[in-house]
């Protein structure tokens with residue numbers, strides 16, 4: 001998706017580190033990313049590569065010990081270093097979050113209607129009665145059947161998929177510009193997952209909400225994302241429209257990730273899955289080198305001597321940080337000539 | 339020569355936890371050396387079936403036979419000689435490994451539980467090749483679980499499961515907690531070991547791409563019961579039960595161009611409860627094709643090839659409507 005208008009969210013050179021007992025952990029290193037209005041961006045990467053930390057830092061959700069540098073602008077307003085009172089206004093109203101386990105984020109002793117209502121009473125100064133009516137509308141919006149009755153249910157009376165829908169209803173109660181969904185369907189089975197993804201798409205279509213969705217399921221990314229950001233060891237290593245990324249991955253880690261997932265029609269009797277050998281490094285400081293070099297089949301001296309910049313690799317809006325990007329797949333014409 | 343008994347035979351298995359009807363009449367056979375995937379939605383009773391087989395819980399009713407021996411109600415002591423025949427790998431490697439034990443002790447644990455007394459040296463000698471088999475260096479034996487990555491911990495639990503040379507492995511969501519690249523190495527490992535050692539496997543998962551990669555046969559569970567069984571080839575090509583069809587259509591493929599042209603069947607997630615299952619067909623509250631009879635009559639199992647499907651709309655020859663293409667109003671006219 002190309003947008004002429006200014007992005008809703010503009011992340012520039014965002015870095016996050018944590019002091020720990022065993023030394024500093026550098027979790028995020030120089031991440032830049034724009035989110036346009038009504039755009040769904042998917043974020044993937046190996047466990048521990050900094051996806052959640054990036055997401056939480058946007059609205060200042062990290063613990064006080066975190067050292068955050070760089071810039072996050074929401075409609076032009078700087079959020080990094082903003083006062084807690086200002087951030088509190090941003091959270092919920094402008095940037096809303098949904099997480100993997102809805103049960104831990106919902107209050108077990110309040111009906112879901114009361115919980116959604118409270119958000120509206122606090123942020124929108126609605127009367128209790130108006131808030132309840134709006135809660136019913138919101139539950140209907142996220143696809144909960146007979147919402148007028150369900151509004152009085154307690155979280156434990158709902159299935160996991162329904163609870164996640166309630167979380168989404170709460171998150172969008174105040175019409176946020178940006179919705180951050182961190183592994184929103186990981187705990188759910190595929191039939192329920194399909195419904196949740198449909199709700200996110202509807203919100204984008206109807207309210208123009210921008211969505212940042214984090215997942216390790218490449219199928220989910222393929223289903224819902226307009227653009228994809230691939231992270232590795234705290235850095236963005238590739239960014240592209242979803243179609244391009246899957247068709248022509250250029251960074252070696254992205255290519256490894258895509259070929260590691262089982263393909264339809266293949267079976268262990270005849271095929272082996274392609275593994276990425278080795279482990280993700282945990283870094284105290286960010287080296288001036290490609291952090292994937294120890295696991296990369298194409299690594300050479302240059303890769304170990306300097307960090308590759310995130311550069312245009314051809315195509316539309318397709319960037320990768322790799323000294324030796326994968327070749328693009330031959331076109332049909334080239335294939336025919338062989 | 340008498341034929342070898344099947345690795346696992348479950349007949350009419352029932353497991354109720356108080357009012358919760360977690361498993362309600364499941365029958366399933368796994369021949370030696372075959373991999374059967376058990377899929378189905380969250381809470382449908384998959385793990386409970388696995389726990390009954392390894393006798394972590396004693397079934398309410400029904401029988402479990404391992405290599406021909408009925409182990410359903412054997413006492414702890416009488417169960418001991420059979421312990422080595424079945425092993426289990428759990429979903430969450432972090433929670434299933436004792437944090438105070440060294441990896442070497444963890445891997446050797448099944449030998450101790452089977453009542454074998456072995457010296458420390460013998461133990462180390464037995465553990466080292468197991469670790470090597472799962473792609474870990476022998477030094478790992480002297481580390482604690484928290485010093486390993488998620489994938490390494492899952493390898494440790496596989497090594498522990500295999501040290502007794504089991505004939506049957508229960509793998510309960512062995513890759514769900516892992517990211518894609520680590521998943522690939524665990525799936526490869528299971529495929530290699532299965533080929534080399536020839537154990538039979540009950541592979542519990544909700545990841546259908548992993549099922550297609552690893553399984554020979556598939557059993558689909560819904561709310562405590564099996565709704566369909568069959569070969570991998572048949573189920574992926576011609577799923578007969580509406581729930582199986584919905585499951586396959588809802589699993590996203592990692593290819594945006596293809597994925598966007600698919601039309602998943604949206605079931606709604608108003609899931610019925612195992613406390614009070616719907617009358618007739620348990621799937622009827624979510625089934626797009628449900629009709630009057632579904633509320634009053636429990637669907638019989640119609641044989642299809644080596645398997646079955648339990649739905650009123652599946653005809654005796656195994657054909658029937660497909661929720662992925664059918665317009666519900668046409669099906670019943």
Ligand SMILES: Nc1ncnc2c1ncn2[C@@H]1O[C@H](COP(=O)(O)OP(=O)(O)OP(=O)(O)O)[C@@H](O)[C@H]1O
Nearest residue numbers: 018020025027046047048049050051052053054063
């Ligand atoms: N509060 C904290 N203190 C110290 N280190 C932290 C803290 N929070 C996160 N980290 C570290 O920062 C790194 C990035 O963590 P993050 O949670 O962002 O990973 P992730 O990409 O979301 O992984 P996953 O896919 O497993 O959720 C990890 O190495 C993690 O251990």
Ligand SMILES: Nc1ncnc2c1ncn2[C@@H]1O[C@H](COP(=O)(O)OP(=O)(O)OP(=O)(O)O)[C@@H](O)[C@H]1O
Nearest residue numbers: 355358359360379380381382383384385386387612
């Ligand atoms: N010890 C127990 N006591 C009471 N209820 C239980 C117990 N163990 C399981 N259950 C219930 O039995 C049902 C089946 O649970 P089970 O864990 O077997 O499902 P599952 O198919 O493995 O689900 P998942 O995909 O989420 O792992 C659920 O309703 C669960 O809450």
Ligand code: SF4
Nearest residue numbers: 290293296303322323
């Ligand atoms: S920069 Fe070098 S080491 Fe890094 S991914 Fe590219 S080729 Fe591999």
Ligand code: SF4
Nearest residue numbers: 619622625632649650
């Ligand atoms: S028996 Fe009826 S409700 Fe059950 S799966 Fe078949 S059509 Fe659907």
Ligand SMILES: [Mg+2]
Nearest residue numbers: 051052053182
């Ligand atoms: Mg995370």
Ligand SMILES: [Mg+2]
Nearest residue numbers: 384385386510
């Ligand atoms: Mg389970």
